[in-house]
Amino acid sequence: DADVTQTPRNRITKTGKRIMLECSQTKGHDRMYWYRQDPGLGLRLIYYSFDVKDINKGEISDGYSVSRQAQAKFSLSLESAIPNQTALYFCATSARGNEKLFFGSGTQLSVL
Amino acid sequence: QKEVEQDPGPLSVPEGAIVSLNCTYSNSAFQYFMWYRQYSRKGPELLMYTYSSGNKEDGRFTAQVDKSSKYISLFIRDSQPSDSATYLCAMRYTGNQFYFGTGTSLTVIP
Numbered sequence: 309d310a311d312v313t314q315t316p317r318n319r320i321t322k323t324g325k326r327i328m329l330e331c332s333q334t335k336g337h338d339r340m341y342w343y344r345q346d347p348g349l350g351l352r353l354i355y356y357s358f359d360v361k362d363i364n365k366g367e368i369s370d371g372y373s374v375s376r377q378a379q380a381k382f383s384l385s386l387e388s389a390i391p392n393q394t395a396l397y398f399c400a401t402s403a404r405g406n407e408k409l410f411f412g413s414g415t416q417l418s419v420l
Numbered sequence: 421q422k423e424v425e426q427d428p429g430p431l432s433v434p435e436g437a438i439v440s441l442n443c444t445y446s447n448s449a450f451q452y453f454m455w456y457r458q459y460s461r462k463g464p465e466l467l468m469y470t471y472s473s474g475n476k477e478d479g480r481f482t483a484q485v486d487k488s489s490k491y492i493s494l495f496i497r498d499s500q501p502s503d504s505a506t507y508l509c510a511m512r513y514t515g516n517q518f519y520f521g522t523g524t525s526l527t528v529i530p
Binding site: 410 | 426428452454456461462463464465466469471508510512517518520521522523
């Protein structure tokens with residue numbers, strides 16, 4: 309089944325550490341997104357990429373960076389994690405011309 | 421003012437009830453409207469998708485869009501315990517990013 313896979317599912321880290329969250333997809337979609345979800349704030353867009361050479365900042369990109377290694381892979385990095393980056397992170401994909409998002413299962417990140 | 425407003429609930433109903441979930445929005449340029457269902461610790465999954473105004477029905481689910489009032493609804497008929505989840509509305513306009521509501525938590529009591 310075509311899917312969006314995120315690793316790891318859970319991660320606990322300490323303030324100041326560098327951390328990478330990874331996303332891969334077998335849907336063949338060209339567009340990929342990173343969101344974070346916080347209680348009461350909903351889903352907020354961090355970065356998005358419409359193809360391998362295209363990277364765009366979202367609503368809350370400060371403190372984050374991304375890399376689109378291939379059409380199927382999009383990783384999110386926190387260069388120096390801080391406690392308010394504790395959240396549930398989702399990768400999502402969509403196809404050009406199809407206005408539907410498909411989400412991975414999420415990574416629960418805790419920064420102590 | 422947020423682009424999309426959604427009552428967070430929580431909403432608790434008995435099994436078999438009709439559920440009404442709603443969102444309002446401020447940007448009249450939105451053309452695509454979606455409802456996602458999210459179970460605890462899972463990713464949102466697309467439930468309903470509509471373009472522009474009108475109704476769309478899929479089994480026990482009906483999505484309604486009223487662009488003149490900037491108001492969208494999701495109705496669930498004959499609600500089941502398996503419908504217990506958080507429901508997120510989402511919308512976008514052509515060539516731009518998605519905007520999400522904060523989600524409404526629904527519990528269907530057997």
